[in-house]
Amino acid sequence: MFADSEKIIIKSGKGGDGHVSFRREKYVPNGGPDGGDGGHGGDIIFQVDEGLNTLTDFRHRRKYAAENGQEGGKRNCHGKNGQDLIVKVPAGTIIRDAETDKVIADMSGDNTRQVILKGGRGGLGNQHYATATMQAPKYAQPGQPGIELEVRLELKVIADVGLVGFPNVGKSTLLSRVTNAQPKIANYHFTTLNPNLGVVDLGEGQGFVMADIPGLIEGASEGVGLGHAFLKHIERTRVIIHVVDAASTEGRDPIADIYAINRELAAYNPELLEKPQVIAANKIDAIYDRAESPVQKLKEEFEPQGISVFPISAVSGENLKELLYHVNGLLATVDRTPIVFEQEYFPEASMFRNEPYTVEYSAEEDVYLVEGSRIEKMLGYTNIDSEKGFLFFQKFLREQGILEELEKAGIEEGDTVRMYGLEFDYYK
Numbered sequence: 198m199f200a201d202s203e204k205i206i207i208k209s210g211k212g213g214d215g216h217v218s219f220r221r222e223k224y225v226p227n228g229g230p231d232g233g234d235g236g237h238g239g240d241i242i243f244q245v246d247e248g249l250n251t252l253t254d255f256r257h258r259r260k261y262a263a264e265n266g267q268e269g270g271k272r273n274c275h276g277k278n279g280q281d282l283i284v285k286v287p288a289g290t291i292i293r294d295a296e297t298d299k300v301i302a303d304m305s306g307d308n309t310r311q312v313i314l315k316g317g318r319g320g321l322g323n324q325h326y327a328t329a330t331m332q333a334p335k336y337a338q339p340g341q342p343g344i345e346l347e348v349r350l351e352l353k354v355i356a357d358v359g360l361v362g363f364p365n366v367g368k369s370t371l372l373s374r375v376t377n378a379q380p381k382i383a384n385y386h387f388t389t390l391n392p393n394l395g396v397v398d399l400g401e402g403q404g405f406v407m408a409d410i411p412g413l414i415e416g417a418s419e420g421v422g423l424g425h426a427f428l429k430h431i432e433r434t435r436v437i438i439h440v441v442d443a444a445s446t447e448g449r450d451p452i453a454d455i456y457a458i459n460r461e462l463a464a465y466n467p468e469l470l471e472k473p474q475v476i477a478a479n480k481i482d483a484i485y486d487r488a489e490s491p492v493q494k495l496k497e498e499f500e501p502q503g504i505s506v507f508p509i510s511a512v513s514g515e516n517l518k519e520l521l522y523h524v525n526g527l528l529a530t531v532d533r534t535p536i537v538f539e540q541e542y543f544p545e546a547s548m549f550r551n552e553p554y555t556v557e558y559s560a561e562e563d564v565y566l567v568e569g570s571r572i573e574k575m576l577g578y579t580n581i582d583s584e585k586g587f588l589f590f591q592k593f594l595r596e597q598g599i600l601e602e603l604e605k606a607g608i609e610e611g612d613t614v615r616m617y618g619l620e621f622d623y624y625k
Contacts, residue, residue, distance in 0.1 A: 203255040210238025210279035212317035212340025213266035232323040238316025239263030239279035246285035299542035306535030317341030356408035359434035443478035
């Protein structure tokens with residue numbers, strides 16, 4: 198079966214511990230501290246691999262861990278940083294937190310590489326803790342732990358146009374006829390398992406990606422059959438082509454089929470019905486009684502609703518060019534910016550739960566001080582200078598109740614907040 202959803206466990210590397218040592222050289226019997234810092238733990242990085250189109254590889258391996266940083270050494274030697282682990286996924290893969298189902302990253306569009314879990318920061322060696330009153334510190338900072346998280350990978354096919362319809366109406370035949378796709382075609386009375394993609398080339402640089410979206414049967418939106426697993430693939434498409442058996446070779450009513458599938462789309466996500474739709478009335482080569490044309494009935498029913506009907510034969514190729522150029526024209530009217538799902542969950546947040554922090558005002562310095570292991574960890578894992586890091590920083594302050602505590606302490610706009618060396622002005 199097509200693998201489009203898998204759960205895995207990912208873990209970033211632990212930071213190496215700082216080292217405790219002292220200079221021991223000839224003529225320097227009581228040398229100062231020279232313990233080196235620990236190396237940073239390796240990151241977990243997800244990267245798009247254009248050669249992949251399923252998540253099958255993740256069925257055979259459940260856990261992915263980056264390398265730990267090495268401990269610091271004598272003579273100020275810095276521990277080696279842990280090696281990052283790159284996890285390759287197909288374009289269109291969404292990474293979700295398995296517990297909350299919130300989006301961590303969407304590997305689509307320009308987002309082809311993203312650090313999902315930062316490795317732990319290396320601990321400081323004892324050389325950093327020497328003071329005038331403690332010249333021989335026997336303490337070094339331990340490295341920060343890595344982050345372990347169970348995530349769900351979900352693959353959503355990226356295509357401009359989605360073919361929908363009941364089994365055996367000719368979607369696979371149509372796709373193979375107009376694109377470079379080679380789907381398995383037979384007289385199946387059950388749904389195809391694999392979403393197939395192909396590129397429609399109209400010449401002169403024009404064309405689009407078309408996908409056969411399988412699994413759409415009545416009850417699909419409730420998880421009947423494979424429908425629920427495949428409905429999500431339509432969310433990325435911009436135009437929907439209903440493929441129906443105009444000849445009713447198996448006794449199906451094409452008008453009833455279109456309404457049934459639209460009900461399933463609406464039940465899954467009402468916004469899907471806002472996408473432009475086209476009807477491909479297939480198998481007209483099998484219509485022998487043209488006196489009472491089923492195509493005309495389709496036109497009378499749906500064209501007043503703004504949905505064009507094209508009588509086609511996927512087998513003979515009749516009217517396919519007209520259908521494709523009409524669809525290409527529709528695509529020119531819609532936004533073709535890649536649909537990318539926004540980040541909802543920041544894995545670093547899982548490290549900071551249930552740890553105390555304090556919010557105090559220092560009248561002497563006229564600054565609000567926020568301290569605690571939760572804050573220190575957050576700053577250790579977050580690059581505030583990056584756009585995503587700053588976004589997480591803001592979200593962290595709000596969700597952890599820190600902004601609320603600052604307001605209770607009497608902070609006003611323009612006042613200064615300090616967190617372990619980081620200072621910023623408070624504004625709502």
